[in-house]
Amino acid sequence: DVKVTQSSRYLVKRTGEKVFLECVQDMDHENMFWYRQDPGLGLRLIYFSYDVKMKEKGDIPEGYSVSREKKERFSLILESASTNQTSMYLCASSPDRSPSHNEQFFGPGTRLTVL
Amino acid sequence: KQEVTQIPAALSVPEGENLVLNCSFTDSAIYNLQWFRQDPGKGLTSLLLIQSSQREQTSGRLNASLDKSSGRSTLYIAASQPGDSATYLCAVSVMNTGFQKLVFGTGTRLLVSP
Numbered sequence: 379d380v381k382v383t384q385s386s387r388y389l390v391k392r393t394g395e396k397v398f399l400e401c402v403q404d405m406d407h408e409n410m411f412w413y414r415q416d417p418g419l420g421l422r423l424i425y426f427s428y429d430v431k432m433k434e435k436g437d438i439p440e441g442y443s444v445s446r447e448k449k450e451r452f453s454l455i456l457e458s459a460s461t462n463q464t465s466m467y468l469c470a471s472s473p474d475r476s477p478s479h480n481e482q483f484f485g486p487g488t489r490l491t492v493l
Numbered sequence: 494k495q496e497v498t499q500i501p502a503a504l505s506v507p508e509g510e511n512l513v514l515n516c517s518f519t520d521s522a523i524y525n526l527q528w529f530r531q532d533p534g535k536g537l538t539s540l541l542l543i544q545s546s547q548r549e550q551t552s553g554r555l556n557a558s559l560d561k562s563s564g565r566s567t568l569y570i571a572a573s574q575p576g577d578s579a580t581y582l583c584a585v586s587v588m589n590t591g592f593q594k595l596v597f598g599t600g601t602r603l604l605v606s607p
Contacts, residue, residue, distance in 0.1 A: 382536075419599075420598065420599040421584075426592070426594070470537075480524070480593055481527060481542045482539065484529075484539070485536050
């Protein structure tokens with residue numbers, strides 16, 4: 379079974395702090411994704427990566443950056459956390475870019491609260 | 494711009510009923526459609542993936558159909574159980590700036606009562 383893990387289930391940070399969210403997958407997947415989920419807005423893509431050291435902006439990249447130094451690990455960075463970044467953050471991975479192999483598998487999520 | 498709609502937003506049924514969840518999308522140019530389950534405060538669990546060339550997929554008591562030309566998918570759950578209570582999300586895979594990405598609906602919250 380594909381396993382996607384996230385470093386924290388719950389996180390509380392203060393405004394202005396630098397925040398790191400870590401995601402690790404164990405199935406040698408090419409693609410990794412970061413989403414945030416908010417009531418009434420659904421899941422929105424922040425950033426994704428299709429290879430080591432490669433990244434692409436999603437729909438809402440402002441205020442975030444990412445890092446992918448190793449294939450299995452994808453980090454989301456909030457450079458200076460703000461209260462409007464309080465949300466559920468979900469990481470996902472998929473095997474490769476071919477249409478028949480891009481089923482996404484999700485981690486358990488990190489509930490981030492910024493005070 | 495692709496938009497995905499799920500109706501109803503919430504559904505409450507007694508145990509044992511067969512039920513249908515609906516998903517519609519505005520642009521038929523999709524690569525595949527994926528159904529997910531999400532329990533409160535948890536991540537998403539992939540239930541079924543239907544390729545654009547397929548009409549349906551089955552897994553246990555779940556059956557998902559896809560009518561790409563009309564922009565619709567349904568998730569059929571047979572003999573519902575209290576353990577099926579969760580939010581069900583559908584998502585379509587579309588091409589965007591050279592990459593495939595998922596566009597999600599906002600989900601149907603299902604409650605199955607004993």
